[in-house]
Amino acid sequence: MSIWLDGRLQDVDTARVSVFDHGLTVGDGIFETVRATDGRPFALTRHLDRLTRSARGLGLPDPDHDEIRAACAAVLAADPMPLGRLRITYTGGHGPLGSDRGTHGPTLIVALGETTRRPDSTAVITVPWTRNERGALTGLKTTSYAENVVALARAHQHEATEALFGNTLGQLCEGTGSNVFVVLDGEIHTPPVASGCLAGITRALTVEWTGAKETDLPMDVLARADEIFLTSTLRDVQAVHRVDDRELPGAPGPVTAKAMRIFDERSGEDLDP
Numbered sequence: 001m002s003i004w005l006d007g008r009l010q011d012v013d014t015a016r017v018s019v020f021d022h023g024l025t026v027g028d029g030i031f032e033t034v035r036a037t038d039g040r041p042f043a044l045t046r047h048l049d050r051l052t053r054s055a056r057g058l059g060l061p062d063p064d065h066d067e068i069r070a071a072c073a074a075v076l077a078a079d080p081m082p083l084g085r086l087r088i089t090y091t092g093g094h095g096p097l098g099s100d101r102g103t104h105g106p107t108l109i110v111a112l113g114e115t116t117r118r119p120d121s122t123a124v125i126t127v128p129w130t131r132n133e134r135g136a137l138t139g140l141k142t143t144s145y146a147e148n149v150v151a152l153a154r155a156h157q158h159e160a161t162e163a164l165f166g167n168t169l170g171q172l173c174e175g176t177g178s179n180v181f182v183v184l185d186g187e188i189h190t191p192p193v194a195s196g197c198l199a200g201i202t203r204a205l206t207v208e209w210t211g212a213k214e215t216d217l218p219m220d221v222l223a224r225a226d227e228i229f230l231t232s233t234l235r236d237v238q239a240v241h242r243v244d245d246r247e248l249p250g251a252p253g254p255v256t257a258k259a260m261r262i263f264d265e266r267s268g269e270d271l272d273p
Contacts, residue, residue, distance in 0.1 A: 023091025
């Protein structure tokens, strides 16, 4: 595996980031995960635009899109694979052990790992912890991910692949690494960004391509929705066949199946929508 670091490709065994990097010491960093099929990234422009929004939200310098595109191309060319997870990480760089930033400038890392297509449906759980829809990091895709690690570990303990959060108002928000959609009387709904959820790239495309409505949804909607599905970079559109102890037989249902088909067709027609 080759990794882009310090402006060049490096071997995985020799690429090293300082132990004083702010991304490590205080989680002062942002990232994007991009799907790459046969060496071609999907929706890279949207991912880079969100990376910039996240950088500005943290007060980091704007990332250089041309450099990142070159880094992605180099990493993808060095490690050909049918389906890959392209990870772009951008941190505050070398700094002191406290919260103050240093003056060395940001660190940029681009790495690629092989992955496989997800199953058509999955199980999820809800967790008792909440998303703070008014927090300083709300809506930013940061490396401060420990909360998600804890929730996802609980999901795995319950033989699920995702954990769903509510927000402080008791509304449905998002998963640890996905957005959530529900089908009510044939209509698709998803929590608005104001709920505290991440403005997912796949979420936005699904809303555009299916006409889904952004709706404030109480947590108990999961107990009565006709269908439920998740969206994310590596899930695309994935049906939910169990939420907590509730089974949703026949998943993916007809509305979800149509959304899956639309996303597959549209994303196949345009790699940078």
